[in-house]
Amino acid sequence: MxxxxxxxxxxxxxxxxxxxxxxxxxxxxxxxxxxxxxxxxxxxxxxxxxxxxxxxxxxxxxxxxxxxxxxDTVDIDESFYEFATNIKKNYKLALISNDSSEWSRYFRDKYKVNDYFDAITISGDLKIKKPDERIFKYTLEKLGCLASDCTYIDDRRYNLAAAESLGMETILFNSRNVQYEGKTVVNFKELENMLAKL
Incomplete structure (x- = not known):
């Protein structure tokens, strides 16, 4: 990976x-x-x-x-920062978000997350949204990685299915408590532990 x-x-x-x-x-x-x-x-x-x-x-x-x-009613999961710092020691980190350009920029600036990512793909900028496979391919190109080099994490099962169809490893971040047959985590600590085993 x-x-x-x-x-x-x-x-x-x-x-x-x-x-x-x-x-x-x-x-x-x-x-x-x-x-x-x-x-x-x-x-x-x-x-x-x-x-x-x-x-x-x-x-x-x-x-x-x-x-x-x-x-301002939307909060960040503060444990993201420690997770991202640790993950960056060994892997590239990227973001793919379905969002308006304005909202995404606001959140990324407010919570100072831009510098953690090697590639940032926002549907409002690209005019393509998940689960369209082109948004994943675009991000892979920016990262200089193959799909098989990457693990994709999302809280929506249909987005995971799209990433999986391209050959990515996938993990459900189960913040909405849904049924899922594949790999699942509920917080960043669990995610970090799971990634260490892949």
Missing amino acids: KAVILDMYGVILKDPGEGFYTYVNRTFPNLSSRDIYQHWDKADVGEISSLEVLKRLGFKGDLEKIEKEYL
Whole structure:
């Protein structure tokens, strides 16, 4: 193994994916998950900005302030830093995240994680999102690695399946407590121990 590739939400960031839905629903209780994510999905592939998402959902006023209020509800898993420091001693470390360019930049700057990664791939920048295999291939190219050189960690099973189909080793970071047949961890310490055995 030459490289470890991490997902962001539900792995590095604690927000498991329902946080934005809950936040929007406090103001607009009649909006369904589908109503909300049809706009968010467009931001995820760079078709619209994150502020445009809020506008389309019906938010009025200072949209930047409203956006920041939501973003500041999302915390990092502090144990990421120790994990990343240890892993970097032996492996390259990369990030693949389905996110708007703006939100990803905000979180990466706020939590000062950019310098830990040898390659960073954000769906909003690339305009392709997981589980599209092209986003994985693009990252492999940036790392200068083969799929078989890499272990990919995500909290979504369909993203793991896509990485696996390319020949990557995969591990579920089970922050949402789902059933999974493959390798599973629930925190960074477990992940570090598992990687040491691969």
